[in-house]
Amino acid sequence: MDCTLFLLGLNHRTAGVDVRERFSLANHCDQEHWALPCTGAIHEAMILSTCNRVELLATGVGNGREQMLQYWANAAVADISELTPYIYIHENLEAVRHLFTVASSLDSMVLGEPQILGQLKTAYRKAVECKATGVILNRLLHMAFSAAKRVRNETAVASNAVSISYAAVELAKRIFGDMRTQKVLLVGAGEMAELAATHLLQTGVSEIFVTNRTYARGQALAEQFRGRAFPFDQLAGCLTDVDIVITSTGSEEPLLNARAIKSVLKTRKNRPMFFIDIAVPRDIDPDVNNLDNVYLYDIDDLKEIVEENMASRRDEAAKAALIVDEEVASFARWLSNLDVQPTIVDLIKRNERIARNELAKTLKRLGQVDDKERMALEAMVNALMRKLNHDPIMFLKRGGMSQEDSARRVGILRRIYNLDNAPDNGEESNALLYD
Amino acid sequence: MISPEFSTLVTLVFYALASIVGIAGMLAHSAFWRRMGCRLALAGFACQTLMLVLGFHKTLPGGLSLGAYLQLLAWFLLLCGLLVWWRLHQEPLLLFSAPWGLILFTMSAPYLENLVNVPPSLHTPFYALHIGALFLSLALLVLAFVAGVLFLFLEGRIKKKRRMALFWQDMPAISILDKINAFATLMAFPLYTLGIVAGLLWAKPVFGNTITGDPKEVISLIIWLIFAALFHNRLLRGWRGRKAAHLTVLIFILCLFSIFVVNTIMDTHHAFIRL
Numbered sequence: 101m102d103c104t105l106f107l108l109g110l111n112h113r114t115a116g117v118d119v120r121e122r123f124s125l126a127n128h129c130d131q132e133h134w135a136l137p138c139t140g141a142i143h144e145a146m147i148l149s150t151c152n153r154v155e156l157l158a159t160g161v162g163n164g165r166e167q168m169l170q171y172w173a174n175a176a177v178a179d180i181s182e183l184t185p186y187i188y189i190h191e192n193l194e195a196v197r198h199l200f201t202v203a204s205s206l207d208s209m210v211l212g213e214p215q216i217l218g219q220l221k222t223a224y225r226k227a228v229e230c231k232a233t234g235v236i237l238n239r240l241l242h243m244a245f246s247a248a249k250r251v252r253n254e255t256a257v258a259s260n261a262v263s264i265s266y267a268a269v270e271l272a273k274r275i276f277g278d279m280r281t282q283k284v285l286l287v288g289a290g291e292m293a294e295l296a297a298t299h300l301l302q303t304g305v306s307e308i309f310v311t312n313r314t315y316a317r318g319q320a321l322a323e324q325f326r327g328r329a330f331p332f333d334q335l336a337g338c339l340t341d342v343d344i345v346i347t348s349t350g351s352e353e354p355l356l357n358a359r360a361i362k363s364v365l366k367t368r369k370n371r372p373m374f375f376i377d378i379a380v381p382r383d384i385d386p387d388v389n390n391l392d393n394v395y396l397y398d399i400d401d402l403k404e405i406v407e408e409n410m411a412s413r414r415d416e417a418a419k420a421a422l423i424v425d426e427e428v429a430s431f432a433r434w435l436s437n438l439d440v441q442p443t444i445v446d447l448i449k450r451n452e453r454i455a456r457n458e459l460a461k462t463l464k465r466l467g468q469v470d471d472k473e474r475m476a477l478e479a480m481v482n483a484l485m486r487k488l489n490h491d492p493i494m495f496l497k498r499g500g501m502s503q504e505d506s507a508r509r510v511g512i513l514r515r516i517y518n519l520d521n522a523p524d525n526g527e528e529s530n531a532l533l534y535d
Numbered sequence: 536m537i538s539p540e541f542s543t544l545v546t547l548v549f550y551a552l553a554s555i556v557g558i559a560g561m562l563a564h565s566a567f568w569r570r571m572g573c574r575l576a577l578a579g580f581a582c583q584t585l586m587l588v589l590g591f592h593k594t595l596p597g598g599l600s601l602g603a604y605l606q607l608l609a610w611f612l613l614l615c616g617l618l619v620w621w622r623l624h625q626e627p628l629l630l631f632s633a634p635w636g637l638i639l640f641t642m643s644a645p646y647l648e649n650l651v652n653v654p655p656s657l658h659t660p661f662y663a664l665h666i667g668a669l670f671l672s673l674a675l676l677v678l679a680f681v682a683g684v685l686f687l688f689l690e691g692r693i694k695k696k697r698r699m700a701l702f703w704q705d706m707p708a709i710s711i712l713d714k715i716n717a718f719a720t721l722m723a724f725p726l727y728t729l730g731i732v733a734g735l736l737w738a739k740p741v742f743g744n745t746i747t748g749d750p751k752e753v754i755s756l757i758i759w760l761i762f763a764a765l766f767h768n769r770l771l772r773g774w775r776g777r778k779a780a781h782l783t784v785l786i787f788i789l790c791l792f793s794i795f796v797v798n799t800i801m802d803t804h805h806a807f808i809r810l
Contacts, residue, residue: 256564259704260704271693273698273708274689274693274708274709275693275708275709275710276708276710277707277708277710277711278708278710300745369773369775370773370774370775370776371775372709372776374708389694392775392776392777392778393696393776393777395693397696401696404696405696405698408698410699412698441564453591
């Protein structure tokens with residue numbers, strides 16, 4: 101492969117947030133401010149710039165890599181020497197592996213988080229709009245998306261919540277199943293409680309109630325969630341109707357104890373209740389968890405779940421790495437086939453030329469030939485050509501070859517058919533038939 | 536070609552494959568294999584339904600044998616599992632009912648010729664009602680038992696704040712399991728009552744007395760009392776979850792005791808279904 105695939109980048113591991121901010125190319129990804137012009141040594145290019153990483157991906161020849169680095173430094177109004185300590189450079193299949201790893205969220209700060217794939221898709225779309233991508237990057241990015249999809253479907257790297265609020269939502273689903281009939285009560289208005297309520301709302305819960313010591317604040321929050329606000333002293337009354345309670349008040353004493361909940365349970369005919377106590381000190385007496393049909397999780401319980409889930413994601417990452425390996429190998433095969441494509445075109449052109457010449461000679465010798473006979477002859481010549489081309493093309497395209505092996509086969513075929521000295525008569529080839 | 540033996544074998548193979556593929560799918564946390572397991576169970580069920588439609592069980596002289604009775608129980612369990620899969624989109628119960636189908640089918644093989652010898656004098660509508668109602672109630676109890684046991688395991692994990700990953704993650708929510716348990720027990724109790732009342736009424740002309748003191752009668756009445764307590768508390772006192780699940784498990788174990796122990800080792804006039 102004459103053309104090389106480069107990947108230059110920095111991420112949350114190699115650079116601190118100030119460096120990432122400084123060398124961010126977020127404003128250089130659109131058509132007007134495109135930072136990587138595809139001229140000369142750079143053939144195709146793409147920029148991925150998120151808050152945790154900046155990655156420049158390109159194909160090119162010669163000093164394309166140095167040019168990319170220069171463009172990047174220029175875009176960030178900095179000197180190359182300021183940039184180089186923080187970056188990593190990958191070439192060819194290593195670049196492919198890195199891209200697939202990033203797309204599969206195996207290189208993310210939160211392992212398995214889904215945003216990166218969306219960001220990569222946006223970055224690719226912008227590069228396409230800038231007409232900066234070509235055959236190789238188009239194929240590479242599509243394969244990166246499919247690798248990410250495989251990792252997501254075949255491993256548990258993205259399953260199990262790794263944030264407190266999601267962990268709470270997952271637990272609610274384990275308890276209630278259908279969330280559309282559940283009602284949620286927010287007691288107090290902490291940031292994490294709001295986040296949990298937002299996630300619960302996304303699962304389609306039927307209604308959200310809010311109660312807060314400061315009624316106005318509660319009302320504002322209720323409006324935000326299109327719910328209803330209640331005065332704080334009506335807390336006990338609300339409990340009969342709601343199924344999920346999220347507490348996050350600054351109260352020094354527990355607001356709810358087992359005795360209070362027991363009487364609530366009686367009036368609600370033991371329908372299950374799920375309490376999420378995010379407050380420190382805790383708002384709900386831990387004894388509540390001993391009651392039947394009541395489930396209480398405090399902040400430490402949720403944290404523990406998140407940590408265990410994180411550890412299991414790390415275990416799954418090893419499985420995901422194998423999938424990435426397979427996909428890299430698949431891309432390498434495609435790339436080696438790409439190398440043989442010009443030879444296939446040359447071969448077809450050569451054989452076509454010979455066949456046309458021979459057909460013309462035969463027709464001349466036959467003299468008067470009607471259209472039907474001429475078409476029959478042409479069809480025979482075409483069929484013959486296709487059949488004769490088949491084996492040499494298969495010889496080049498055989499799967500599982502290394503790049504060296506592929507190059508050797510190209511050399512052999514070119515010598516056998518004398519393709520490097522064959523005159524090109526410029527006739528249109530039907531090479532596409534053999535793709 | 537479609538002989539009773541051949542279709543029995545095909546059904547058995549489908550249930551065996553469904554059990555292996557489905558349970559493996561659950562253990563390996565693979566949605567594909569779980570779905571495959573459900574489809575295989577459906578294929579086995581379709582095959583068995585075809586057998587019933589073609590009336591293969593009637594080919595045996597004298598009507599239902601104990602083997603056919605066990606096969607019918609397998610069919611009903613699979614039907615329950617399929618209904619839960621279809622209506623509630625929950626795969627595990629169907630995948631758990633496939634091994635039950637397999638076990639009952641395998642158990643049925645030696646008893647297909649083991650005919651229920653009922654004297655002609657007993658051929659009354661009460662006999663059909665007695666057997667039919669108790670059979671349906673037992674099948675519903677199996678469903679309630681599976682849902683109850685799963686509930687107890689899952690609820691225990693949630694209470695003890697243990698992680699629910701992989702295998703546990705694919706299980707239904709505990710509220711759904713409780714609903715299945717409630718539905719099955721609330722349906723099963725009236726049927727059980729009907730079966731017992733029919734049996735008592737049937738006993739009068741046959742054995743001369745409504746209450747004969749037969750061990751099977753005694754254990755059935757004990758089960759009925761516990762069952763009645765569960766029914767009453769579920770319906771009127773809002774019992775849910777753990778308590779109800781525990782009681783279901785107890786009732787089911789007593790039923791197994793009644794079928795497999797009382798019939799085998801005690802002197803009872805129900806012993807015509809002796810194993």
